[in-house]
Amino acid sequence: NAGVMQNPRHLVRRRGQEARLRCSPMKGHSHVYWYRQLPEEGLKFMVYLQKENIIDESGMPKERFSAEFPKEGPSILRIQQVVRGDSAAYFCASSPASAKNIQYFGAGTRLSVL
Amino acid sequence: GIQVEQSPPDLILQEGANSTLRCNFSDSVNNLQWFHQNPWGQLINLFYIPSGTKQNGRLSATTVATERYSLLYISSSQTTDSGVYFCAVDTGRRALTFGSGTRLQVQP
Numbered sequence: 001n002a003g004v005m006q007n008p009r010h011l012v013r014r015r016g017q018e019a020r021l022r023c024s025p026m027k028g029h030s031h032v033y034w035y036r037q038l039p040e041e042g043l044k045f046m047v048y049l050q051k052e053n054i055i056d057e058s059g060m061p062k063e064r065f066s067a068e069f070p071k072e073g074p075s076i077l078r079i080q081q082v083v084r085g086d087s088a089a090y091f092c093a094s095s096p097a098s099a100k101n102i103q104y105f106g107a108g109t110r111l112s113v114l
Numbered sequence: 115g116i117q118v119e120q121s122p123p124d125l126i127l128q129e130g131a132n133s134t135l136r137c138n139f140s141d142s143v144n145n146l147q148w149f150h151q152n153p154w155g156q157l158i159n160l161f162y163i164p165s166g167t168k169q170n171g172r173l174s175a176t177t178v179a180t181e182r183y184s185l186l187y188i189s190s191s192q193t194t195d196s197g198v199y200f201c202a203v204d205t206g207r208r209a210l211t212f213g214s215g216t217r218l219q220v221q222p
Contacts, residue, residue, distance in 0.1 A: 033209065042200060042212035043157075056209055089155060093210075101145045101208050105157040 002027065004094050004106035005074075012112045019079040019086070021109045025094030032075045033103060034067055037089040049075060050097075082113045116141045116205050120213035127191050127220050135186040135216045137201030145204035146177055148186050151215070152197045160186070160199075191220045 005024040013019050025032050031050055035043040048056040049069040060067070064082075069075040079086055089110050093103040117140040127133055137146075148160040161168050161175040163184065168175055172191075177184040188195055198217050202210040 031208065035210075035212075042214045043202070043210075045209040045211065048207075048209055056207060059209070091157065095208070100162065101204055102159070102162045103147065103210060104159060105149070107156050110155070 006106035021077040022074045023092030024074040029094035031095045033093040035091045087113045118213040124217045132189045137184040143203040144206045149200045
């Protein structure tokens with residue numbers, strides 16, 4: 001049973017470009033979460049999705065950031081017109097649809113904005 | 115929102131020593147997880163422990179939900195235990211709130 005798969009592992013973008021980060025949850029998991037980790041800090045919640053629905057996006061910046069989890073395929077975190085402050089590690093987690101909500105994390109995508 | 119405080123922020127141990135890491139939280143929680151972030155940045159699940167005590171090898175954890183704290187014990191530490199240990203809690207929204215972590219360095 002493969003774990004949470006994120007790609008790419010490393011992504012370099014120039015200011016103003018778009019970044020697309022992908023996350024495939026563990027098999028059987030229908031809940032996906034995105035977190036951001038700035039250097040030397042803890043992880044901060046961004047968004048919680050189920051298939052075709054955004055459940056909680058209270059941690060998402062109001063502009064340039066969007067997320068989706070389509071019926072087929074991975075969840076996508078999209079950052080438009082990246083700025084240097086977007087440089088961070090972005091982690092995806094998944095959990096099964098149960099009350100326990102044990103979240104399992106992918107290896108992360110490290111975004112560097114030049 | 116809920117506040118999560120971890121202590122100590124930094125810890126240096128000699129190989130073989132024992133240690134206790136603490137996590138205090140400011141509200142009732144449905145879920146509490148401990149993670150180890152290794153030097154390569156990967157987050158490893160250690161425990162799901164909203165209450166009670168669990169053990170896994172040299173690691174054990176105790177959460178006293180009524181007093182809003184959790185402890186992670188590391189015994190006979192090894193250099194591979196180095197990294198950052200995070201406590202994260204969920205109050206029912208399913209989003210995890212992380213503490214700032216304890217940075218552990220185990221010296222040979």
